[in-house]
Amino acid sequence: MSVLVYTESENGKFKKNAFEVASYAAEVAKQMGTTATAVSFNATENESLGTYGISKVLNISNDTLKTFNAKAYANSIHQAVEKEGAKVIILSSSTDTKYLAPLLAGYLKAGYVPNVVAAPESTSPFTVKRTAFSNKGFAFSEISTDVKIIGVSNNSFGIHENGTTAAVEAFDAAVSDADFATKSVEIDKVVGKATIADADIVVSAGRGMKGPENWGMIEELAEVLGAATACSKPVSDLGWRPHGEHVGQTGKPVASNLYIAIGISGAIQHLAGVSSSKVKVVINSDPEAPFFKAADYGIVGDAFEVVPQLIEKLKEFKAQNA
């Protein structure tokens, strides 16, 4: 009757969100007086999950599962759930995991609550707090099914060390051809650059930048900070930046530690998607820009002057603090 958590990896290495969901699972297990088991796919450092309170890892090694496939992964996790007799399943909020979560919910006839931001309020009845209305509110959701699935919001619960030793077991989940009826034929992914989903810092720019030719300084600022780049919706609609960079209510959600908004007015739909970021900084020439009301820090000024200065200052700062 353990708690089961799916810990995501890429090229064998656990993603940062894996440690967050592992920490969350350990907390739920503690509340329920049981232990937490992780399931991983082709991961190499499974023992490391012990640091976050995981006492057992079921590692699936299977070359056909090297590339993510929602159905094959959901079916495999389903088998791990059955083996463990798990009643609570913990998942992350990555794009891939949000793809498999509802499939798993369907197979298990389980209630699924995504975007959960805190440890359960109570485990009987099972109640969790989650964001709703695109971060404009919170809901307390009660799950009444026997098996329960929780999707933990990125960067909400945090990573907590909780030293145990993890026993690693090979787990042989059966996969069938039918699982691959949706087949990945090509992946076009930026490598070596922080993504909006994982980055600690996101540097985002809007229509105030005037045109795509001015994005050099935005990319340079992001590089100095090790940040991902993002943009407002009109910027991607105008084709200045790729659609994948559009953040907000109808784009990608951002839950970074630091969000820097440059030349973005702060429309309600934009704010809805970025308000889970912990610290928000605004650079805007208009002191009345609505974003200042939602921000923690700001500079009123022309981006074309402020951003180059900021890049220089950060380079100096880095050199001093290296």
Place this chain on the structure above:
Amino acid sequence: MKILVCISNVPDTTSKINFTDNDTKFDTAGVQFVINPNDEFGLTRAMWFKEKQSATVHIATVGEASVEPTMRKALAIGADEAIRVNAIPTDGFFVAQQLANIAKEGAYDLIIAGRESIDYNGGMVPGIMASLLDINFVNTCISLDVDGTSATALREIDGGKEKIATSLPLIIGGQKGLVEESDLRIPNMRGIMMARQKKLTVIEPIDALNATQDTKFTKPAAKGAVKLASSVDELVTLLHNEAKVI
């Protein structure tokens, strides 16, 4: 090709969010309801299939009679027929079962839903439908082409895109990218007039599982005032010493 577009009726993106009945219900007073933006992209792509590949397009919504203006808008944009399941859509699992039932009865080849509804942000209805119907599923779908029974889709992934080959019957969770913003259609007078004549069937819900229930809502705590820095030096110092984020 028979297409079913699942349309969820949501508060307009500019709506102020308030709660009522001792914070147990969303307060709809003064709120304008619209087609969920992700569904509008899907519906617009369905219109393309209708015009270029002679598809028929039905829409379905789980909701009370108050959702009908939103459904009529989808009909005015060009959907052929509508089906409403007369129930309050409080749980994603319940909604998915209702829609899966319609999808099965109607033998649709392609089911277009959205990646998520912008109200409760469940992001689960199309995926649960796919598992109940045991058909192919592509989520965060940003492009879709159909040739006979083969389908090619692009899916947004963290940090990029993935091309997927699959086949009908298929369900997608769509979003912006399926069509461009500039392709979205505002219903014209003729469309609105025609929509009034189109068939809107109301059916009662089937027995289904209610897996979750929202028992209480709260709003985020009010924000403190912004701290304005007068120079980048000051900003960097604040971010380092006070916010501790760099």
